[in-house]
Amino acid sequence: EAGVAQSPRYKIIEKRQSVAFWCNPISGHATLYWYQQILGQGPKLLIQFQNNGVVDDSQLPKDRFSAERLKGVDSTLKIQPAKLEDSAVYLCASSLVAGVGEQYFGPGTRLTVT
Amino acid sequence: QKEVEQNSGPLSVPEGAIASLNCTYSDRGSQSFFWYRQYSGKSPELIMFIYSNGDKEDGRFTAQLNKASQYVSLLIRDSQPSDSATYLCAVNGPVAGGGGSNYKLTFGKGTLLTVNP
Numbered sequence: 001e002a003g004v005a006q007s008p009r010y011k012i013i014e015k016r017q018s019v020a021f022w023c024n025p026i027s028g029h030a031t032l033y034w035y036q037q038i039l040g041q042g043p044k045l046l047i048q049f050q051n052n053g054v055v056d057d058s059q060l061p062k063d064r065f066s067a068e069r070l071k072g073v074d075s076t077l078k079i080q081p082a083k084l085e086d087s088a089v090y091l092c093a094s095s096l097v098a099g100v101g102e103q104y105f106g107p108g109t110r111l112t113v114t
Numbered sequence: 115q116k117e118v119e120q121n122s123g124p125l126s127v128p129e130g131a132i133a134s135l136n137c138t139y140s141d142r143g144s145q146s147f148f149w150y151r152q153y154s155g156k157s158p159e160l161i162m163f164i165y166s167n168g169d170k171e172d173g174r175f176t177a178q179l180n181k182a183s184q185y186v187s188l189l190i191r192d193s194q195p196s197d198s199a200t201y202l203c204a205v206n207g208p209v210a211g212g213g214g215s216n217y218k219l220t221f222g223k224g225t226l227l228t229v230n231p
Contacts, residue, residue: 033219040122040223041223041224042118042202042204042221042222042223042224043158043202043221044221045218045219045220048209048216048218050216055209055216055218056209056216056218058210091157091158101163102148102160102163103160103219105157105158105159106157107156107157108157
């Protein structure tokens, strides 16, 4: 069974530029999550999708971050414009059922904003 | 704001010893509790989860849950250098306004464990 795929693995941009991350969850997993992990901290949930609907986006900075999950499969997270404090690893995870049981994490995208 | 607290460490133990990792949480509505291990530069991977009060054992790992005290712990017996990693406690609780049917994980900051040969 293929795992959660993410791309790119690394990205370096200047502040005020835009960036997009892509995630393809494990086949059949209805729930998809985007987390932000700043160095030395635990993952922070940005947005949680159930199929193509949003379950929770209470910690998503909506003035600059957006996410979509078209057709209930893969997802894109965008930042526009980026700030220095957005430097972090962006982790995508998926699970069979919303918030229950194991979440499987992708390898992450390491973003550096200069 | 729902909180999950862990000692950041580092926790250093000799090889073969028992490592004890602790976690407290603020939301009494939390339903299930997870321990993830994260090696440096890698993604979190699930070690084990626990739903009910008491102990749950899986090989060298034992999770302990006390909902009354809002406390969950992970014991690692016969610690090995390969256990050196950051251990993340994660708590599953209901999403606000989710009608009680949607849940999300809240992670602690993690405890860095070093097992010395």
